[in-house]
Amino acid sequence: MFHYKAFGLEISSEIELPGMIEGSGVPDVKIIQGEVDQSLVTGAEVEGPNYLVTGQDVYLWWDEIGKVRISKGELVTVEPASDLESADELNLIPFILGPVMALMLHQRGFLVLHGSAVNLSHDIVQSNGFPSAVAFIGHRGNGKSTTAIHLYVEGYPLVADDILAIKFSEDGKPVVFPGYPHVRLSDEAYHQVKRHTDILTPIRTLAGKVFCDASHEFSLEPVNLERIYVIEKVQPDDGIKTGIYVLKSQETLIDLIRHSVANRIFQHTTQKDNLINCSQLVNNVKIKRLEVVHSFDDIHDLVSAIEADLE
Template identity: 35%
Template sequence: MLNKNFYSAYGLNICSEIEFPELNHGLQIKDVSIRFGKNKFHRKNNEVFIVNEKDIYFFFNDLGIIRIHNGLSIIIDPLDNIDENSLREFIMGTGLALLLFQRGFLILHGSAVKINNHAIAFLGNSGLGKSTLAWSFYLRNYPVVTDDVIAVQFDENNRPMIWPGFSYLRISNEFKNSPYNSSKRPLLSIKKFEEVKNGFSPDPVPLKSIYVLENGFKSCIHNLSFQKALLALISNSRCSDFFQSNDQSTNLKQCSHLFKNINIKSLKIKKDIHDLSKLVNMVENDILIRSY
């Protein structure tokens, strides 16, 4: 019989037959299970994934079949000699993101840090520097809230809250060792998990601002119109490829409600900027101005 490991992430107690060194240990209570089992669903063609009302199935040539069921469980029907690191990475990213999506969360692709007891999030395309920017804030003693998967839930007062994931960031060793004055921004380098435990808390954090990262001729911050902000939120919704008939309208409502309750701005980044501390200063000053 496989050992059971208990973890906490995104406000959920997770019982897992797989060890996740990156996850924080939790209570021996099960909200969600991650386990091995047979997935009897058969695809008709060569689909990579199939979505129905309660399940999302993935068919991987190197891992096997993975079923994400109704926001309650992730069931792995593995191939022989699978790469456990690849399996863990999939579950911690796409797997948990889709499970949270099934539970009604708004899932955004980005990173978030905590400043003055509020979450500040960074969205944008892969390679623009969301995680590396969060690491820069962490070096200034701002706790990391989450990386890659931003799980937003509206509380009883309709305030958007981010549920923290786990106390790790995925950044490149090159950036970790020289974050401010590198000869280049290593945003597309191979990334590894880096522990960021200082100040990390599993408690939900009210979301105050979102900065949408974009390339620009100069580094600057400016407001986004409703249409552009809404487009940015929708395009950075982590699970849009898996939407069913009603999911698109639900996502639109969630994104619209988010715009009404927080600040959403564009953070343009000059392509040849080497000193990311300048970006940290810009965001700090912007937040400070809006605090008065």
């Protein structure tokens, strides 16, 4: 059994998961190997091409990769399509660390957004003593991880990549629980970043993504969420430079709902709670549009624009 810690939870797993912080406490979540048969489920509340929701269970499956059942936010049962020792079957791991973990966190009451975040502790510490973070959300391929790793290279510690797990403090302020001390980059993005830094170490390549160590100054302490940027990617030859723009409140709420885990999988079953959480986030965090050019010729423009926006 392997023991890890992420998102403020102790996790024990029968499957080795790369690039995670070692844990030691009584597990809040267990990941085991076992049989998963979604065909036996009747009366599904929500059903899609590769998922279904029934009661306190969520079932996911991927052709030639495997099946998963997530129960009550406490137990994850994994049935690989083949032996986990095989190179092909290792492609199941990104799904465990990605959508499976995101849905498990949703079951545990987190507001879960698809996004990345970095720590601004060098610059901003709020009144409760927690450091602050900025987060990046956006459509797949718009550069959430790439933006985060650009800032990481410039000295801003990573908080989360791909999964933003948010809860609200007693005074209603959003707090991000740090995930894994690694980022997943496309091969192109990895080589672009690697040419300009010696602090990015690849851990493993899985499902076409390069898992890169980003553990420098990584902390498992919760982080106040100071700002959310909705990323829109622009091309260098468009003549547009990196810029930050104000969004209308209606636009920000729609963007949050669109990028929340509950929006697609759970639909009507938890949509009311999800809407309330997204509305609370809009009321407590400034959300802006960030137009970015992902080129190291423009990296200082990106960092300077964010730093100036936070002043």
